Amino acid sequence: MEKRTVLHMFDPMPHVSPFDINMAVDSGFESIFTYNNVALEQVNGLVQDAIFSRGPAGVKRTGLFIGGRDLGLALNMLDIAKNAMVPPFEVSVLADPSGACTTAAALVACVEKQLRIKHGVGLEGLCGVVYGGTGPVGIATAVIASLAGVDVKIVDPFNINTALEKADEYNARCGAKLKGTYASSDADKARLIAHADIVFCTAKAGVQVLNADILGDAKQLKVAGDINAVPPLGIEGVKRMHNGEPLVHAVNSPGAVGIGSLAVGDVKYKLQHALLAYLLTAAKPVFLDFREAFERARELV
Structure with missing residues (x-):
């Protein structure tokens, strides 16, 4: 039986944006879990809990999303998440705090x-x-x-x-x-x-x-x-x-x-949808911020 698709959403703020949750649902994730008030030093442990619990097949159906309101903090969290991966236990990550990217x-x-x-x-x-x-x-x-x-x-x-x-x-x-x-x-x-x-x-x-x-x-x-x-x-x-x-x-x-x-906003909506979906379809794990977002946005317009 194929494992369900899972998105873990990390946010340093008191709550994850409902906008981002809706986008994740519409992008095809079957199970979505939100984590509030996430501190930078907690990211490594949370990522490794997510990757080691599903096996090599399960991680291919797992993604991480980093939100919040601070671009620099989100990029730091993205770096830590990337470094926490232990091949073949790797998942794709999208950082998009306040939809900034x-x-x-x-x-x-x-x-x-x-x-x-x-x-x-x-x-x-x-x-x-x-x-x-x-x-x-x-x-x-x-x-x-x-x-x-x-x-x-x-x-x-x-x-x-x-x-x-x-x-x-x-x-x-x-x-x-x-x-x-x-x-x-x-x-x-x-x-x-x-x-x-x-x-x-x-x-x-x-x-x-x-x-x-x-x-x-x-x-x-x-x-x-x-x-x-x-x-x-x-x-x-x-x-x-x-x-x-x-x-x-x-x-x-x-x-x-x-x-x-x-x-x-029309392009932004299509872009975020495409990047979230890409977390599940990329041939190998990807770590996405504004740079990759711009390349995909150029294609969309």
Whole structure:
């Protein structure tokens, strides 16, 4: 009798996201078990409990998911999980805290597609600004874009030191080339957008980051993407379902287009579903974060 498929979901927070649980069910896992308040030092033991109890055949029908709200912590947990494997007792692992990896991958892939369609260029060599760039989605977006060749600035709304520290951390960790800055006023935001080719808006839900006046200061903007689905939306004039519609307020950037949260969200949903399913179908164990997520997102768009 074939063993049931099992997903163990590790989360350092008080509860696992219901969104992620639903996604796991819809991706085909028959049995799902959640672990809350998981500390970094507990990961090794939990992983080895999961792999040694099912036998070589059972581990092929077992996956691990790492959630939470801290990208760095999730990547650390992923590293520990990988090192805890004892071949042939190995299972595949996906790290996606706060949906950061899949959301960021979907956002950058959607932007890349519109750059090619509307402007005939790729990501490499362009200048990008990530507003809300010190949060988990912002950091993942920035690193993906930087590794793809974008000159990226991550923006903290209040504190330049936070942005500089995050840039240094992920440059060292991921081989990115991020620059940190801050924007506490509309004038700061306008200064940053003036020479940006790409804008990624990954700020807190329900906060308008870029209004019409700020967009009017953009001189070479090509694509702006927003992940905020809660009114007021993050970029004035970019609606939730926009996917390459003109960015009407960027009056000094002819041809600029916008991408809205639901257009990004559609790719993110398909992407997370595909990666969860891949935990069971990969020919050998895989350890997935934003890097692999971006490669699959490129295929999906």
